[in-house]
Amino acid sequence: MFSFFKKKPPAESPAAPAPSPAAEPAPAPAPAAAPARSVFSPSSWFGSKPAAEEAAPPPAAPDEAPSVAPPPPPPAATPPAAPAAPDLAPVPAASAPAPAVPTVPPPTPALVTEAAMPAERKGWFDKLKTGLRKTGTGIQAVFVNAQIDEALYEELESALLMADAGVKATEYLLDDLRGRVKRQMATDASQVKRLLADAITDLLQPLEKPLVIGQFTPTVIMVAGVNGAGKTTSIGKLTKHLASEGASVLLAAADTFRAAAREQLLVWADRNTVEIVSQEGGDPSAVSFDAVTAGKARGKDVVLVDTAGRLPTQLHLMDELKKIKRVVTKADATAPHEVLLVIDGNTGQNALAQVRAFDETLGLTGLVVTKLDGTAKGGVLCAIARERPVPVYFIGVGEKLEDLETFNAREFALALLG
Numbered sequence: 001m002f003s004f005f006k007k008k009p010p011a012e013s014p015a016a017p018a019p020s021p022a023a024e025p026a027p028a029p030a031p032a033a034a035p036a037r038s039v040f041s042p043s044s045w046f047g048s049k050p051a052a053e054e055a056a057p058p059p060a061a062p063d064e065a066p067s068v069a070p071p072p073p074p075p076a077a078t079p080p081a082a083p084a085a086p087d088l089a090p091v092p093a094a095s096a097p098a099p100a101v102p103t104v105p106p107p108t109p110a111l112v113t114e115a116a117m118p119a120e121r122k123g124w125f126d127k128l129k130t131g132l133r134k135t136g137t138g139i140q141a142v143f144v145n146a147q148i149d150e151a152l153y154e155e156l157e158s159a160l161l162m163a164d165a166g167v168k169a170t171e172y173l174l175d176d177l178r179g180r181v182k183r184q185m186a187t188d189a190s191q192v193k194r195l196l197a198d199a200i201t202d203l204l205q206p207l208e209k210p211l212v213i214g215q216f217t218p219t220v221i222m223v224a225g226v227n228g229a230g231k232t233t234s235i236g237k238l239t240k241h242l243a244s245e246g247a248s249v250l251l252a253a254a255d256t257f258r259a260a261a262r263e264q265l266l267v268w269a270d271r272n273t274v275e276i277v278s279q280e281g282g283d284p285s286a287v288s289f290d291a292v293t294a295g296k297a298r299g300k301d302v303v304l305v306d307t308a309g310r311l312p313t314q315l316h317l318m319d320e321l322k323k324i325k326r327v328v329t330k331a332d333a334t335a336p337h338e339v340l341l342v343i344d345g346n347t348g349q350n351a352l353a354q355v356r357a358f359d360e361t362l363g364l365t366g367l368v369v370t371k372l373d374g375t376a377k378g379g380v381l382c383a384i385a386r387e388r389p390v391p392v393y394f395i396g397v398g399e400k401l402e403d404l405e406t407f408n409a410r411e412f413a414l415a416l417l418g
């Protein structure tokens, strides 16, 4: 099993849960400098967490009694056996810029083929290929029994537009492809198809970024999106992965409008025996504040804040999101550390509009793209890469737990082209 997250140890490893904010100079969320480490690292990001920290009893929690019993004693504190994976080398205590934790290079861009893919990604890759079939079919068809001529480029243009890659990304990809075909002196369509996979890989590469956990205690992750995009489900899946890797998670049910959303989150909390702060009909900002305060007091690794679905055109609700973010910062001056937007891949170009709008309102640090299964519009990732390149942390191709995975540009391009 490979790791879902990247663990970056805090500069100091306090024995008791201590709020690190003051010591951390990093002012804004999304430290762009976060070392991008390969998603292929098989080590558990939680492997190097000091056991003492886990043992500390949760101090008196502020007001909001969690609706779920506190988690059982953590599973025999971190198998120390996992010899602190090389990419988890402790960051020097000083605030000097982390001397690039040796980054495991991403799977050598452009040249990794399906055959050379790491074994632990194979299962996921097959699922991704199936999920992207509808998006990819039209593009793949262009290369069947084709000559390399103007007609091929025209058909490819239509196919990319149909896949919702958008005009800008489509033009960019076609130009790039023409150049590659010329340079490589490609003579048959299958070669051109491979070159297109390379072009798409390069276009999507900047979106690849691992979610880093452990730099702050807790890492506060705020999750937003339109109604039904898959926020609560994705939070549930992330919670499960985090909890199974030994991280302590606290959920904040800041969707106080929809009782069903709160209940859904309660189920996820219950299943994973993590704590949750929720309040029926309460103020979402207050719930978020309480959750972050409790997360700090109890030394949680992660606080995940689920917010109510809203359209970017509902300005008062967008203002409410801004308020939640402000109030979270009051509870922890360094938070939120991540502001994620969950978008439904089915919505194609509309998803791009959502990225723009939410980014302007909140300053996004990452995306989760759900429902890429069964959609013909998965090309929207190309549009995002070209027009609003917010990193894509995870993509989803189904409702099951294992249907959400880290995003990898090369995998995506290869899966798209079959």
Ligand SMILES: Nc1nc2c(ncn2[C@@H]2O[C@H](COP(=O)(O)OP(=O)(O)OP(=O)(O)O)[C@@H](O)[C@H]2O)c(=O)[nH]1
Binding pocket: 225, 226, 227, 228, 229, 230, 231, 232, 233, 234, 255, 258, 261, 308, 309, 310, 342, 370, 371, 372, 373, 396, 397, 398, 399, 403
């Ligand atoms: N096919 C498919 N369905 C998904 C995926 N992710 C989520 N869903 C489904 O999408 C539906 C909506 O998911 P929710 O998590 O409730 O969405 P939400 O954004 O929290 O919804 P609101 O709280 O109403 O804003 C559920 O039926 C999920 O099972 C995915 O990757 N693929």
